[in-house]
Amino acid sequence: MSVTAAKGFTAAGIAAGIKENGNPDLALVVNNGPRLAAAGVFTANRVKAAPVLWSQQVLKGGTVSAVVLNSGGANACTGPLGFQDTHATAEKAAEVLGLSAGEVAVASTGLIGVRLPMDKLLPGVEKAAGELSAHGGEKAAIAIKTTDTVHKTSVVEGDGWTVGGMAKGAGMLAPGLATMLVVLTTDADVDAPTLDKALRAATRTTFDRVDSDGCMSTNDTVLLLASGASETTPPYGEFAAAVERVCADLARQLIGDAEGASKDIRIEVTNAASEDDAVEVGRSIARNNLLKCAIHGEDPNWGRVLSAIGTTSAEFDPDALNVAINGVWVCKNGSVGEDRELVDMRYREVHIIADLAAGGDSAVIWANDLTADYVHENSAYSS
Amino acid sequence: MSVTAAKGFTAAGIAAGIKENGNPDLALVVNNGPRLAAAGVFTANRVKAAPVLWSQQVLKGGTVSAVVLNSGGANACTGPLGFQDTHATAEKAAEVLGLSAGEVAVASTGLIGVRLPMDKLLPGVEKAAGELSAHGGEKAAIAIKTTDTVHKTSVVEGDGWTVGGMAKGAGMLAPGLATMLVVLTTDADVDAPTLDKALRAATRTTFDRVDSDGCMSTNDTVLLLASGASETTPPYGEFAAAVERVCADLARQLIGDAEGASKDIRIEVTNAASEDDAVEVGRSIARNNLLKCAIHGEDPNWGRVLSAIGTTSAEFDPDALNVAINGVWVCKNGSVGEDRELVDMRYREVHIIADLAAGGDSAVIWANDLTADYVHENSAYSS
Known part of the structure; x- marks a missing residue:
């Protein structure tokens, strides 16, 4: 309607x-x-x-x-x-x-x-x-x-x-x-x-x-x-x-329905010192091409999440960061957490939680993976 | 040696x-x-x-x-x-x-x-x-x-x-x-x-x-x-x-030798109000995935250059912007310039000039195109 x-x-x-x-x-x-x-x-x-x-x-x-x-x-x-x-x-x-x-x-x-x-x-x-x-x-x-x-x-x-x-x-x-x-x-x-x-x-x-x-x-x-x-x-x-x-x-x-996407990525940033911090971190993760490629390859590459967080001005201690991918806390205290082999990424929707351990604010950013289809659609089609 | x-x-x-x-x-x-x-x-x-x-x-x-x-x-x-x-x-x-x-x-x-x-x-x-x-x-x-x-x-x-x-x-x-x-x-x-x-x-x-x-x-x-x-x-x-x-x-x-790249893009920002402005604009252009795809497709898509410039805080008047791709001024005064069909993009090196018409400073940023090979290399290989 x-x-x-x-x-x-x-x-x-x-x-x-x-x-x-x-x-x-x-x-x-x-x-x-x-x-x-x-x-x-x-x-x-x-x-x-x-x-x-x-x-x-x-x-x-x-x-x-x-x-x-x-x-x-x-x-x-x-x-x-x-x-x-x-x-x-x-x-x-x-x-x-x-x-x-x-x-x-x-x-x-x-x-x-x-x-x-x-x-x-x-x-x-x-x-x-x-x-x-x-x-x-x-x-x-x-x-x-x-x-x-x-x-x-x-x-x-x-x-x-x-x-x-x-x-x-x-x-x-x-x-x-x-x-x-x-x-x-x-x-x-x-x-x-x-x-x-x-x-x-x-x-x-x-x-x-x-x-x-x-x-x-x-x-x-x-x-x-x-x-x-x-x-x-x-x-x-x-x-x-x-x-x-x-x-x-x-x-x-x-x-x-994003161009060429095979995954919809829900990025939830939690325990941020402010909502602005949470949004800044969420966008940095959302825009990291290497992470977007990893998600496309169903690879729970949490190192790329941390390297994206590290480029922001948000309040956090690198040794206190925690990251979960589809419910598995693959990064704890800025280092190796639960076994990444436990992460099931077969479905279109992927959930990433980035816990900044710096406060009580949060935000959710939605993103897509980066695929060869995206490249094809945007190199072959003038838009 | x-x-x-x-x-x-x-x-x-x-x-x-x-x-x-x-x-x-x-x-x-x-x-x-x-x-x-x-x-x-x-x-x-x-x-x-x-x-x-x-x-x-x-x-x-x-x-x-x-x-x-x-x-x-x-x-x-x-x-x-x-x-x-x-x-x-x-x-x-x-x-x-x-x-x-x-x-x-x-x-x-x-x-x-x-x-x-x-x-x-x-x-x-x-x-x-x-x-x-x-x-x-x-x-x-x-x-x-x-x-x-x-x-x-x-x-x-x-x-x-x-x-x-x-x-x-x-x-x-x-x-x-x-x-x-x-x-x-x-x-x-x-x-x-x-x-x-x-x-x-x-x-x-x-x-x-x-x-x-x-x-x-x-x-x-x-x-x-x-x-x-x-x-x-x-x-x-x-x-x-x-x-x-x-x-x-x-x-x-x-x-x-960048992963998966097929083009090396030299982005020269000229007539900026400051070197910082020139660098900010150059990086924004360098990171625009849609432009990187267009360059891969040998498409002189100057609209994507302008949309990238528009996201910055640099000093410029949108109606005074000029863009050249491989020597052809495809955008003049923020609008359609020389015929884009004149642009020859067959070679690996691509030159983009973004003229901000706002001062006398400049900077050069080097970037690569975005390709299916980049996606493949970074989705299949954990790094």
Whole structure:
């Protein structure tokens, strides 16, 4: 049900011809109100795509009536002309939907450094507007796929209200955020500042802790739109929890479909002196290519975990570090622990615990292994 | 000629049985004086191997009479017993050579988290001492190889004096330093503080700017020993330049033999606001897995260069960035530049220039591409 699970939203997904292979490549999500509140979180990359620069401006108003999303081109590093293309896209959607362009967010994904084929994209916006439906969420989720093998959707039901969403992302997945586009919708009656608070809290512990390949995108966009159509204003805690559940579910789906990956690695850093320390250590482990190769080879190579921890500024004593892989404490007190032969790594999900023995904070980072398939996909395919 | 090119040094390389395949695995380098001055630079990793902790103490005295190096085991993350093993190694060398153990440096490389077979290593030290020769530099260089396909040596002749050296390192190559062991020797008559100054200056712009795979080792050690046997004290500038040339030559050899690599990538960051900015940007580009895959695929994917630059804190305007790949300015002013079809990437060496248009400083970082062979070597081989 994706972005149309919540009342008050319509969506469409079509093939506009942006992708040369004819696959769906353009999605439209419309908030029919009565409320048009919205919040957004964008990539921390300082090289930002034109649609990110545009949508950041739109979100400042706290109102979004529609979102146009395209795959098949990132419209990043395309200069002033690329920004004009994004502007024209918003204008086109505003025109056919009878809205103000200043309330239309735009998101793009695909190859960096190439202009979008506007002669196909603009008619596509008009075509998508003609196919808007309260059952269009699935098609919208399909239209934003790039190298994704499956489309990703999630829905959580509250007491009389709903949060749903869709995501795409398979490579360039790293904090701040992943190469991903996410649109969440809710029919809860919630104002823009509250949406912003709930969305930032949720992304901080979900999308922002996904680190598939250490590469930060130019296009990451996560939007949360509220229609108010349920006429219910849930308690903040319940609402924020629902938003976080949808984000966590979608984030887990991104890791599960990462380019070329054969393992999903859950890295839990425990007993850290601070949450920041735990996150820094988790990311360092997540980005260690040698460890990622070892996990691919089902080799519980805890020495590579320790060498990754050693590169951080987190508080710890090297002789107090403990590491467990799939439940076996292979490293105790910075040295050899339980027999590594006991570690069973046959399954896709691998759990690493890094105990810093320095405090009471913790964090979980999700990563993938490094495989020949990842190399192949990213050396043979321009993205 | 390696470490025995300079007068006053003898060396040996033997098979002690540390490696199960019977290959050479133990090297001994002895400074016969008259001077016994030395300097050392070690890994910045906070998880340091026992031989690093030991040798750091030895180097504090500024005197090194001998260096024992072994491949086949890193003696890292081995706890107090591992440190005792290093101590016993130094004691054994001191005993058979008639030296003080406090003047014997030790360096190890190989798998982390495994104790060394001391029943083989200690007799090996005695055997190596019996084979010391003024022509033993080549054998010593061979005995420190791990996954290296070739041994690495370099010699620069001064006016009546010589600097020579050997290096090993093929994976876990990243600043601070690489997974590498390097011993440099000179017969110049230079005191320890001057050696330290020249060595730090040289490693800062050579070994420290090699980033093959972003992974920092627990064992990196670079030693520079001076015998004074030439009875010549060169001007500092000439001496420092010779040390830097040997370091640069060895660093380039490390990149050229990196595990699984098919390309050597020279990343030059120009017009940076500071040298620190240039180095930060160069390392970010060097570590971008997606770019490393693209280079492997001979795809001049400059968008991945820009997305890597965007993750740094360096001073730049995204709309002023320029990128050249093998001489073609594929990105100008943050947007599409010359035709990417003009880029010829058939050769092993690839040159990337990232022009930050923000100042007058620059830096060069060397990296490798990311290949299926790298994944294979590091998933199938525990190291």
